[in-house]
Amino acid sequence: MEGTSRRDLLRIAAGVVAAVPAVAQQAAETATAPAPLFFTPVEFQMVDELTEIIIPADAHSPGARAAKVATYLDKSLAEAFEAEPRQKFREGLKLVDKLSGELHKKTFLDSTPKQRVAVVAQMARNEKKPKKPEEQFFVQLKASTAFAYYTSSIGIHQEMEYKGNTMQNEYAGFDAGLVPIQLPDSPK
Amino acid sequence: MQSPSAPGPQVDLKIVYDAIVVGSGAAGGMAAHVLTSQGMKVLLLEAGKQLDTTKELKSMEWPYDHPRRGEMPPGYHPLGLNEYNIRNPPYAKDSKYPHVESYVQGWNGPDYSKNIVVDEKDHPYTGTKYAWVRARCVGGKTNIWGRLALRLSDYDFKAKSRDGYGEDWPISYADIAPYYDKVDQYLGVSGHKENLPYLPDSLFQRPNKLTASELKLRTELAKMGRVVTPYRAGVTTDGLKHNKYRSKCFGRGACDRRVGGCDIHAAFDSPTGLIRPAMDTGNLTLRPNSTVYEVTVDPNTGKARGVNFIDTESGKTYEARARVVILGASTLESARLMMLSKSSQHPNGIGNSSNHVGHNFCEHIMGPGINGLVKDLVGKPRTLDDGRPGSFYLARFRNLSDKQSNFIRGYGFEGSSGTTMIPGNAFETLGFGSSYKKAVRDYAGAYISMGAFGEVLPRYENGVSIDGNVKDKWGVPVLKFNYTFGDNEKKMAADMAVTAREMFEASGIEVVSVNREILTEGWSIHELGTARMGNDPKTSVLNQFQQSHDVPNLLVVDGSSHVNASCQNPTWTIMALCWRSSDHIADELRKGNV
Numbered sequence: 001m002e003g004t005s006r007r008d009l010l011r012i013a014a015g016v017v018a019a020v021p022a023v024a025q026q027a028a029e030t031a032t033a034p035a036p037l038f039f040t041p042v043e044f045q046m047v048d049e050l051t052e053i054i055i056p057a058d059a060h061s062p063g064a065r066a067a068k069v070a071t072y073l074d075k076s077l078a079e080a081f082e083a084e085p086r087q088k089f090r091e092g093l094k095l096v097d098k099l100s101g102e103l104h105k106k107t108f109l110d111s112t113p114k115q116r117v118a119v120v121a122q123m124a125r126n127e128k129k130p131k132k133p134e135e136q137f138f139v140q141l142k143a144s145t146a147f148a149y150y151t152s153s154i155g156i157h158q159e160m161e162y163k164g165n166t167m168q169n170e171y172a173g174f175d176a177g178l179v180p181i182q183l184p185d186s187p188k
Numbered sequence: 189m190q191s192p193s194a195p196g197p198q199v200d201l202k203i204v205y206d207a208i209v210v211g212s213g214a215a216g217g218m219a220a221h222v223l224t225s226q227g228m229k230v231l232l233l234e235a236g237k238q239l240d241t242t243k244e245l246k247s248m249e250w251p252y253d254h255p256r257r258g259e260m261p262p263g264y265h266p267l268g269l270n271e272y273n274i275r276n277p278p279y280a281k282d283s284k285y286p287h288v289e290s291y292v293q294g295w296n297g298p299d300y301s302k303n304i305v306v307d308e309k310d311h312p313y314t315g316t317k318y319a320w321v322r323a324r325c326v327g328g329k330t331n332i333w334g335r336l337a338l339r340l341s342d343y344d345f346k347a348k349s350r351d352g353y354g355e356d357w358p359i360s361y362a363d364i365a366p367y368y369d370k371v372d373q374y375l376g377v378s379g380h381k382e383n384l385p386y387l388p389d390s391l392f393q394r395p396n397k398l399t400a401s402e403l404k405l406r407t408e409l410a411k412m413g414r415v416v417t418p419y420r421a422g423v424t425t426d427g428l429k430h431n432k433y434r435s436k437c438f439g440r441g442a443c444d445r446r447v448g449g450c451d452i453h454a455a456f457d458s459p460t461g462l463i464r465p466a467m468d469t470g471n472l473t474l475r476p477n478s479t480v481y482e483v484t485v486d487p488n489t490g491k492a493r494g495v496n497f498i499d500t501e502s503g504k505t506y507e508a509r510a511r512v513v514i515l516g517a518s519t520l521e522s523a524r525l526m527m528l529s530k531s532s533q534h535p536n537g538i539g540n541s542s543n544h545v546g547h548n549f550c551e552h553i554m555g556p557g558i559n560g561l562v563k564d565l566v567g568k569p570r571t572l573d574d575g576r577p578g579s580f581y582l583a584r585f586r587n588l589s590d591k592q593s594n595f596i597r598g599y600g601f602e603g604s605s606g607t608t609m610i611p612g613n614a615f616e617t618l619g620f621g622s623s624y625k626k627a628v629r630d631y632a633g634a635y636i637s638m639g640a641f642g643e644v645l646p647r648y649e650n651g652v653s654i655d656g657n658v659k660d661k662w663g664v665p666v667l668k669f670n671y672t673f674g675d676n677e678k679k680m681a682a683d684m685a686v687t688a689r690e691m692f693e694a695s696g697i698e699v700v701s702v703n704r705e706i707l708t709e710g711w712s713i714h715e716l717g718t719a720r721m722g723n724d725p726k727t728s729v730l731n732q733f734q735q736s737h738d739v740p741n742l743l744v745v746d747g748s749s750h751v752n753a754s755c756q757n758p759t760w761t762i763m764a765l766c767w768r769s770s771d772h773i774a775d776e777l778r779k780g781n782v
Contacts, residue, residue: 053620053621055620055625056622058622058625060626072257080262081265082284117621127618127619128618143615146614146615151252151258152251152252159625160632162570162607164440164441164575164609165248165250165441165442166440167438167439168438168440169438170439171396171397171439171576172397173399173571173573174399174400174403175395175397175398176398176403178403179406181383181406181415181417
C-alpha cells in the first residue's frame with residue numbers, strides 16, 4: 001500500500017473541512033435560502049468571495065461560488081468535533097479584514113474586486129513556507145477550497161472533465177506488449 | 189451476485205470439528221476453502237463482525253453524493269504520520285477523540301472503511317513505534333487490500349544460499365509453483381507475462397494497460413535491464429465461471445479511491461472469493477464476533493484440543509474443539525495467540541519450544557519515492573487513466589546479477605500516473621485564481637510517481653512479546669513491540685531515492701520531488717515472520733507444511749510462517765502456501781495421522 005504525499009495532502013485538506021451532518025444537509029437542501037450553520041451572514045459572504053477568488057469561474061467552467069464551496073465549509077465547520085477549527089477559521093477571517101484595512105482602509109467586503117484580489121495576493125505571498133498568521137490561514141483556506149471544489153459535481157465533471165466511474169469493457173491506455181522486454185543478461 | 193452475508197449452519201460447540209480455523213482473511217479463508225472442498229467439517233472463528241457489505245461498499249458513489257465527501261463523521265480521528273513519529277504506542281491512549289483509527293483511514297474515502305479497520309481505543313499495543321493496521325471483520329484486510337498479487341521466486345526462498353544471510357525456506361519455487369497456479373485459477377489475477385526469473389509470471393487474465401508516461405518509463409528502463417510491468421492485480425479481469433459471487437472488472441475507476449473495497453468483488457476479497465463458496469459446500473460453520481484467546485491442549489497428549497474464545501458481544505467465553513487447529517489470525521495476532529497459550533506442556537506458549545515465536549519479525553520498508561512530470565502530456569485532452577485496478581510495478585533490480593557494496597536483498601516500486609477523479613496536484617500547485625485553476629487542469633494528467641517497498645531482514649531481536657500490564661477491551665493481554673529498522677534497511681532506503689531519480693532522469697521525466705524519508709515501521713501493512721518455517725525445530729516454529737514442530741495438529745498458515753519478507757507483496761504467497769499446507773493436513777486427517 002502506498003502513503004504518498006498526495007494522499008497526505010488530501011488528508012490535510014479533508015481534515016480542515018471535517019464534515020456535515022446528514023440532517024443538517026437535508027435541512028439546507030429544503031430551505032430556499034438557508035442561513036449559514038456556523039458562519040455569520042457576513043462571514044459567509046466573505047468565504048464565498050474568498051473561495052471564488054481562489055478558484056474563479058472562467059471560460060472553461062464555473063468556480064467555487066457555483067460549486068457552493070462556502071456552504072460546504074460552513075457545514076463542515078459547524079459539525080467539526082473540535083472547537084479549534086471553528087475558532088481558527090473565524091480568526092482567519094478577522095485577519096483578512098485587518099489586512100484589508102491596512103491596505104485599503106476598508107473591510108474586505110467593502111473593497112473593490114481588484115482590492116480584494118490584492119488582499120488575497122498578500123496572504124498568498126509565502127505559500128511554500130507561510131509564517132504570518134494570515135499566510136497560514138491562506139494555506140488552510142486554499143486546501144479546504146480545493147478539496148470542496150474538486151470533489152464537487154462542477155469540479156469533477158465540468159472543470160476536470162473526468163470520464164471515469166463508469167462501466168467499460170476494456171481499459172484505456174497502451175498494451176505493455178508494445179515494448180517487449182528482452183533481458184539478454186537475465187540472471188539465472 | 190449474491191450477498192456474502194448469508195448465515196452458515198448453526199454453531200454447535202458440542203461436536204469435535206475436523207478443523208477450527210482462526211481468522212477469516214486471506215489465510216483463514218483459504219484454509220476454510222481447501223478443507224471444506226475436501227469434505228472436512230470446519231468451524232471458522234472470526235474475531236470481528238460480519239459486515240453487510242452491500243451497506244459498506246459503494247464503489248460507484250460520487251464524492252458529492254456523500255454528506256462528507258467520503259470523510260468520516262465527527263469524532264473519528266485517523267492517526268497521522270506525525271503522531272506515529274512523535275509518540276509511542278498505545279497511540280489512542282488519552283485521545284480526546286471517541287474513535288481513533290490507523291493512518292489508512294486518512295486516505296481517500298475513509299468513511300467507507302471505518303467499520304472495517306479496528307478502533308485503536310479498543311485494541312491498544314505497546315512498545316516501540318509501529319503503525320499497525322488491523323481489520324477485524326469477516327475477510328479482514330482482504331476487504332481493502334492494495335491488490336498487488338506477486339509471486340516470490342528462489343531468489344527469495346533460497347536467499348541465504350545466495351548471500352549467506354538468515355535462513356533458506358524449507359521449500360523451493362518448484363514446491364509452491366503448482367499452488368500459485370491453483371490460486372491464480374481459483375481467484376483470478378491480472379498481469380502481463382515478462383519471463384523474469386526473479387518475479388515469476390502468474391497464469392494471467394487480461395492485463396491492465398499502461399498510460400503514455402508509464403509506457404515511456406517501460407521503454408527507457410528496459411534499456412537499463414529494469415522492468416516496468418502493468419500492475420499485477422489480484423482482480424479477475426475476465427471473470428470466474430466457478431464463482432457466482434464475483435464479477436469481472438469493468439474498469440470503473442474506483443480502485444484508487446478505495447471506497448471500502450470493490451462492490452462487485454472483481455478484486456479478490458476473502459468473503460466472496462473463499463468463504464461464501466466454502467459455505468456452499470455445507471461443510472463450513474462461520475462464527476463472527478469470536479475472539480480466540482487461547483489454544484487449548486489435551487493434558488494427556490500435549491496436542492491441541494481446540495480453542496477458547498470470547499463472544500465479543502456478550503462477553504461470554506466458550507471452548508470449541510477440533511482434530512486440527514489452524515491459525516490464520518494475521519502475522520502478529522497468531523504469534524500473540526501462541527504466546528498467550530501457556531500450559532504445563534507448553535510453558536513458553538504453544539509451539540514455542542524454540543523460543544522463536546514472536547521473533548524474526550520482518551516486513552517491507554517504505555518511504556523513499558519520487559514524483560515527476562511528463563511535459564509532453566501537459567495540456568493534453570483528458571484521458572481515463574484510473575479505470576485500471578492498478579497502475580504499474582517496477583520489479584526488483586538490485587542484488588540479482590549485481591552485488592551492492594553496502595546492502596543485501598532488494599526493493600521494487602509501486603507507481604501510478606495520469607488522471608484521477610480528484611486531481612492530486614490541486615493540493616501541490618502554488619498560487620490562486622484562474623492561473624492556478626488552469627495549471628491544475630493542464631498538469632493533472634502529466635504526473636507520474638512511485639514509491640519503493642524494500643525487504644526488511646529478519647533479525648531474531650526484532651519481535652513482539654506479550655505485555656502483561658495492558659489489556660484490550662476484552663481483557664486479553666496485548667502485544668508489546670520491540671522492532672526497528674536496521675542498518676541494511678536504512679542503506680537500502682538511501683539507494684531507493686538515488687535510483688528513483690536516476691530512472692526518471694534516464695526516462696526524460698522531469699523530477700518534481702524526491703522523498704528520502706523513511707515511513708514509520710509497519711507502514712507497508714506487510715507484517716511477516718513471527719513463527720517461521722524451517723527444517724530445524726531449534727531455530728524454527730513450523731515445518732514446510734506450516735505444522736508446528738512441537739504440536740503436529742497445530743498449523744499457522746498466515747504470513748507469520750514466512751522465512752523472509754522478499755520485497756514482493758505477500759498475499760498471493762500466503763494463499764499458495766496455505767493451499768499446499770491445507771492439502772497436506774487434509775491428507776493427514778484422512779490417514780488418521782493427526
